[in-house]
Amino acid sequence: MTNTTRRAVLGLVPGFLAAPALIRAAHAGGHLRLPVNIQGNAFNPNTIEIGQGxxxxxxxxxxxxxTATARDGFFDSGNLNRGDSFEVRMTQTGTFDFFCRIHPSMTGTITVT
Ligand SMILES: [Cu+2]
Structure with a gap:
């Protein structure tokens, strides 16, 4: 869900119901940035558990x-050469499988809760 959409939804609910969501939004600056190293034709780690956002x-x-490419198409880094980085924000909960388009045996899973 985009920030714009989230604000639109919050505008429709009473203030007391929106409060927990607003607390989470205030915490947005503290979101984790989890590094995944691609080395030796593998993602390290390749099993990733993070929070929404x-x-x-x-x-x-x-x-x-x-490449780091989601099977559902949610993200695709394009070709990453040595030293290149690609950052993706996981805005929806669920389990997301990813792989390398150049070496399809390179796989991983991101679980967002
Ligand atoms: Cu590869």
């Missing part, structure tokens, strides 16, 4: 290019 930051340490 947290970020995952993929960095390629290999000489070969890689």
């Amino acid at each position: 947290d970020y995952v930051v993929f960095t390629n340490a290999d000489g070969a290019p890689h």
Whole structure:
């Protein structure tokens, strides 16, 4: 859900119901940025558990290019060369499988709660 959409939803609920959501919004500056190292044709870690709104930051340490691509199409880093990073904010809860389009045997899973 985008910030714009979230504000629109909050505008429709009574203030006392909106309060917990507003507290979470105030905490937005403290969201986790979880690093995932791509090295040796693998994602490390490749099983990732984060909270809604947290970020995952993929960095390629290999000489070969890689991608970090969600199977559902939610994100796609494009080709990452050595030293390149790609950051994605996980705004929806659920389980998201990802892989490298160049080396499809490279896989991982992000669980957002
Ligand atoms: Cu790859």
